[in-house]
Amino acid sequence: MKKNTWIAIAICIALTLLAIDGSTGWGWADYRPLRNFDYFGLGVSWLLFIGVLIRDKIKGEA
Template identity: 90%
Template sequence: MKKNTWIAIGICIALTLLVIDGSTGWGWADYRPLRNFDYFGLGISWLLFIFVLIRDRTRGEA
């Protein structure tokens, strides 16, 4: 994989951890379950990342 792909993976993982931390608090704040727009935002970012991986693989750019 290219360097840009690894950067995108890192950004998606960081975004996921920030959303979970902001919503649930991981024990240091009042617990609040993930909301629908949390799921939507995470789902869109990961789905678009997977789309780009598949597109690059079919084009032979991976």
């Protein structure tokens, strides 16, 4: 995979961890489940990333 792909993976993982930490607190704050906009934001970022991977695979750039 290209360097940009690894950067995108790191960003998606960081966004996921930050959203989980901000919502659930991982024990250091009052627990509150992930909200709908958390799911939406995470879903959009991961789906677009997967779409880019598929596009690159079809074009043969991977």
